[in-house]
Amino acid sequence: MPEALRTLIVDDEPLAVERLQILCARIPGLTLVGTAADGAGALRLIESLKPDLLLLDIQMPGMDGMAVAQALASRPERPALIFVTAFDQFAVAAFDVAAVDYLLKPVETERLERAVARIRDRIGEAAPIAPPSPWTREFWVPHRSGIVRIAAGDIDLVEAERDYMRLHVGPRS
Template identity: 65%
Template sequence: MDEPPLRVLIADDEPLAAERLQLLLARIQHVDLVGTASDGEAAVRLAEGLTPDVLLLDIAMPGMDGIDVARALAERRPSPAVVFVTAFDQFAVAAFEVAAVDYLMKPIEPARLQKALDRARIHLRHRGEEEALSAAPSAYLDEFWASDRTGLVRIASRDVDRVTAERDYMRLHVGARSWLIHHSMASLEDRLDPQLFVRLHRSAIVRRDFITGFSRNPSGRWIARLGDESEQPVGRLYADRVRSIAGR
């Protein structure tokens, strides 16, 4: 399926330069010109109102220059992919700092403009994929609700240092405090993010960055040293987790 046309906004204070860009864009497929601006302030207003995909932006403009425009629009969502179009090469470092997709020198060659627009499309596609992934709901537990004397308290999973089993309950340890919840160790192991937590014993799950080291006891069993200076024996069935964490 074809991708939708790129919506392009031109911002250039030189009428002839803006007109040349319009003529070049007219020869490129899958591009829609949505507007032109002759100064930086107008570029920001039009970008906010028209939400273009790409902004072809001159740098040396009176008042608000192109770098200022790019910085202002970077704070908006969605923000256009910025392609700088300029007669000066000394702004390249500043353009990099505001994450411009490309930097074109005037006079613009048609093939070079096409390449810049291709880069912008790839940039927008990757940004969309990243935003979709970040918005997707997590398959793992983000929080617990536990009872205390005042009612219920919310505990973020990432704040839990370790989980220990107590008969039919699990104890969540957060700093010097702890709470009992009604879960099984097996279900917690399945529902806690394995990138954050590791099971070290049939009755203990520990947050990975809470582990400060490992040692062996006289019988050769691994012992995990934890961030609160306590120790957690590693069950024989879980000894491979030590080698995995230590990269061995």
């Protein structure tokens, strides 16, 4: 899972964009990477910035939010979608294009936090567990008594010490 969700806000209303920027700043783990005022601009920024999360208005001039979501639907790597709109009549259609949530304006911090938590849960569930690499089954580590073999599964804790690391294994480290 990404350390911080790279977030792109897409809304044609400057006050709505400002409000979402304030909310994003309050939520740990969200990094705002840009804003767009229309669908075409959003698609260009999505291509260049590769956001993890899209806060997307529906009714905008030119290409609306639904058209953006439909354009993204065929892409294997696409940002998670949270629709943020003043209109409740598009909710069913939003979930048809795989939106994670549908928030009505004005958005409250707690409501956006819950939507972001849902995205984090989905990312955590979808993250594949890589098989252990044969190169990390064991480590040969210099020790006072010479070089010692340590099985990766025996390591309890790894601590950073400037340019070195300290491995804690059972009673010895």
